[in-house]
Amino acid sequence: MNKPVLQILFGFILISLFCYTTFASFQQSVLDWQGLIRQPDNWWTIATLIDAYYGFLTFYVWVFYKEIRWLPRIAWFVAIMLLGNMAMAAYVLIQLSRLGRDEPVATILLRRPA
Numbered sequence: 001m002n003k004p005v006l007q008i009l010f011g012f013i014l015i016s017l018f019c020y021t022t023f024a025s026f027q028q029s030v031l032d033w034q035g036l037i038r039q040p041d042n043w044w045t046i047a048t049l050i051d052a053y054y055g056f057l058t059f060y061v062w063v064f065y066k067e068i069r070w071l072p073r074i075a076w077f078v079a080i081m082l083l084g085n086m087a088m089a090a091y092v093l094i095q096l097s098r099l100g101r102d103e104p105v106a107t108i109l110l111r112r113p114a
Contacts, residue, residue, distance in 0.1 A: 020046070027043040062109075063080070065111060066112075076091060079091075095108040
């Protein structure tokens with residue numbers, strides 16, 4: 001991915017999440033939210049789901065960068081979208097297990113040479 005694509009993606013995430021959060025705020029105060037107990041609460045439930053999936057997508061951008069081949073990219077996308085933080089934790093654990101004994105943890109952030 002190049003810089004303009006990332007700017008468009010994260011600009012969209014920022015603007016759309018801000019707009020939906022503002023919309024939900026006009027429907028019901030976040031302080032009155034009671035989860036799924038009563039009908040008006042679905043606005044904040046939806047906002048929470050949107051926020052979670054944007055977080056999954058943000059994490060996936062890193063996975064897309066790290067993974068060079070398309071099959072792992074697709075498999076991790078499906079896993080992250082279906083399992084969320086469980087798949088994300090598994091991915092980080094796999095990356096940590098591949099880390100050499102003397103390598104700094106920051107190394108997992110970068111793509112390994114092919």
